[in-house]
Amino acid sequence: MAIFIEQPELVSQVEDQRLSSETNEEVVASSDTFIAPKINSYGKSFRDYNVENERQRSVEEFYRLNHINQTYDFVKRMREEYKKLNRVEMSIWECCELLNEVVDDSDPDLDEPQIEHLLQTAEAIRKDYPNEDWLHLTALIHDLGKVLLLPSFGGLPQWAVVGDTQPLGCAFDEYIVHHKYFKENPDYNNPSYNTKYGIYSQGCGLENVVMSWGHDEYMYLVAKENGTTLPQAGLFIVRYHSFYPLHKAGAYEHLMNKEDQENLKWLKIFNKYDLYSKSKVRVDVEKVKPYYLSLIDKYFPTKLRW
Numbered sequence: 001m002a003i004f005i006e007q008p009e010l011v012s013q014v015e016d017q018r019l020s021s022e023t024n025e026e027v028v029a030s031s032d033t034f035i036a037p038k039i040n041s042y043g044k045s046f047r048d049y050n051v052e053n054e055r056q057r058s059v060e061e062f063y064r065l066n067h068i069n070q071t072y073d074f075v076k077r078m079r080e081e082y083k084k085l086n087r088v089e090m091s092i093w094e095c096c097e098l099l100n101e102v103v104d105d106s107d108p109d110l111d112e113p114q115i116e117h118l119l120q121t122a123e124a125i126r127k128d129y130p131n132e133d134w135l136h137l138t139a140l141i142h143d144l145g146k147v148l149l150l151p152s153f154g155g156l157p158q159w160a161v162v163g164d165t166q167p168l169g170c171a172f173d174e175y176i177v178h179h180k181y182f183k184e185n186p187d188y189n190n191p192s193y194n195t196k197y198g199i200y201s202q203g204c205g206l207e208n209v210v211m212s213w214g215h216d217e218y219m220y221l222v223a224k225e226n227g228t229t230l231p232q233a234g235l236f237i238v239r240y241h242s243f244y245p246l247h248k249a250g251a252y253e254h255l256m257n258k259e260d261q262e263n264l265k266w267l268k269i270f271n272k273y274d275l276y277s278k279s280k281v282r283v284d285v286e287k288v289k290p291y292y293l294s295l296i297d298k299y300f301p302t303k304l305r306w
Helices: 054-069 072-082 092-101 114-128 133-141 144-149 179-184 215-225 232-240 258-276 285-299
Strands: none
Touching: 054 179, 072 215, 092 114, 092 133, 092 144, 092 285, 114 133, 114 258, 114 285, 133 232, 133 258, 133 285, 144 215, 215 232, 232 258
């Protein structure tokens, strides 16, 4: 059963979030803070989807396929299939090691194997918030759902696993990356789905919203159904960390309830590290492994159903 934690107060600038001891004594940033770089591993600004190069062209093609194929009916089918959790039984760390085989085609900032990104994110957060071990572990596991790309997990296409996520069952917001390709999505002209609220209502809560299918939803499902004791904020981060239209542009806030608003504060803190820790700097896996194994043992069972 998940536990709840005290919620932080954010400063006004999302990209430079800091928590002071005056705001929340339970969350204290270290003095040796992580400094967000200004450019990604390609020497460009982060999340720039308009730069003309080979990587950007492949990313745009990814989003074209994603936006055409991610429909409400498709997501419902995926949820039904994968909630069975009957593919594999293994530990969290074993899953981390599997990510050595995965590269994310939707990422304009990095093309390294995914385990590098997990450890970079976790170590950057650990540096600033040494006492929030649940947040360190959340960073380590947040992308584990990308194993859906591997044959033993169904070998799903990239467009069904990675990339930014958005709600289905209501209108596609203009802040979604490469929004133009939704015009080819069957839901685009469906009168039940193409209005602001669609099948939802004001403040219905994100728990009741069908999101596009991918690694976020899958890892949330795995964690929850295997009885993790991560705080609710940790589960929220896992489930919505790719929901960039919300946490970067404020889209779809009309669907959120009070609990979502509180958890979003933690997600915005996490997002800085998820995005800006991407670099070519390598992490010494064997050096940090014992620490993360101890966190896995604290918050998860030894073996999980996937």
